[in-house]
Amino acid sequence: MRLAGINWAYSPVADVNSNPKNPVIGVRSFGDDPDEVAKYASAVSRGLTRGEVASCAKHFPGHGDTYVDSHLALPVINKTENELMETELVPFHTLVKSGVPTIMTGHMALPLVTGDSTPCSLSKITTDLLREKMGYGGVVVTDCLEMNAVAAPYTPQRGAVMALQAGADIVMICHTMQMQMGAIEETYVAIENGSLSLESLRQSGERIAALKLAYAGASWADVFRPLQEQVLVDLLTRNARLSTAAYAASTTLIRGPLPVINDNGGPVLVMTPVMESLNRAVDDNMPILMNAAQAAGPHYLAFAQSVALRANSRHLVYTPLPMHGQGQLPDEFSGALGAASAIIFVTRNADRSGWQVDYLRRLLHEKRGNTPIIILASCGPYDVVGAPDIQEPILASFEYTASALEAAAGVIFGEHEAMGRLPVSL
Structure with a gap:
């Protein structure tokens, strides 16, 4: 990936697939044992970062115990924070301790934790649980806000502002330029009317700058390094054997x-x-x-x-x-x-x-x-x-x-x- 110019990967999946009826995580998870998921997710994270690619643990605080696909609707997980600590949060605790550079928040509701049905990606769970209680200091990115769990009740544009208000550093809108532009416009409005803190955005900017420096370098020359063709040929050969x-x-x-x-x-x-x-x-x-x-x-x-x-x-x-x-x-x-x-x-x-x-x-x-x-x-x-x-x-x-x-x-x-x-x- 690094040879191809990729310096950030939305991997590993740190969800514990504790619900066999889960329609969206499934085989993307390392299993239904929290400790095993923590072990393998941490190994993937280490491998990526050693290869100079920023890893990203997802989907915080855990998308494994749901039978609803958040691409289509909002999953509701009726678990307390203590119950999450026993299963869903085990891999994330391990990854936070290991220094995973980025974490992706997911679009699921935890009403017994947050008190309402706001998706976690748009709620203060990002600040209260992930940053304050778990001590995470890296970059937080949301899952795609065009997914119906957010898009249907809020719109991606409004969801972007809510995610930033909740403490996300980067909001993701994957597919539609008009929605991306609309999110930027609504963010400016939120800054102007005081509903979004400019200071919190500056802090996010500092975290993003540190991530870029660590994995992209100080200039575009660091990103677009000269292609070492023989290194690539050798790597492809080794990776083909490893894949088999x-x-x-x-x-x-x-x-x-x-x-x-x-x-x-x-x-x-x-x-x-x-x-x-x-x-x-x-x-x-x-x-x-x-x-x-x-x-x-x-x-x-x-x-x-x-x-x-x-x-x-x-x-x-x-x-x-x-x-x-x-x-x-x-x-x-x-x-x-x-x-x-x-x-x-x-x-x-x-x-x-x-x-x-x-x-x-x-x-x-x-x-x-x-x-x-x-x-x-x-x-x-x-x-x-x-x-x-x-x-x-x-x-x-x-x-x-x-x-x-x-x-x-x-x-x-x-x-x-x-x-x-x-x-x-x-």
């Missing part, structure tokens, strides 16, 4: 053993779900390739190719069954089942998209003989937790990128073992 090893080490067998797969009796059937919105944090980066009424994401196409390089295979994209999940499989799929030597059934957050589980049940009912089937949970690991009748082997990749799915293919075909461990309780 990391994905292999994180692929996890939730339930086994895995059957031995060969294509002697017919093609290996790879079934991936039609693409649908996951959440607004990642949807913008998820291009969808259309094929008639079906949509296969490029990552699943890459996985199908990974399987094809190892065995005779066929890739089908499955869609919700008719009759509220009680209908029959399409003829094309029924015919493919009869010819398949093995089935790899890929799910993606099926605990929230229950139609995938309905489809799997129908497939298990219609498949013939002892054709082995492996379930690959390609995002969260909770996909069939609510389906005790489904007992097939389950592998988790925790990520539906081409690299993660390639590592999963290596496990499925016996090239290496699944060495990961579950970071959450199922």
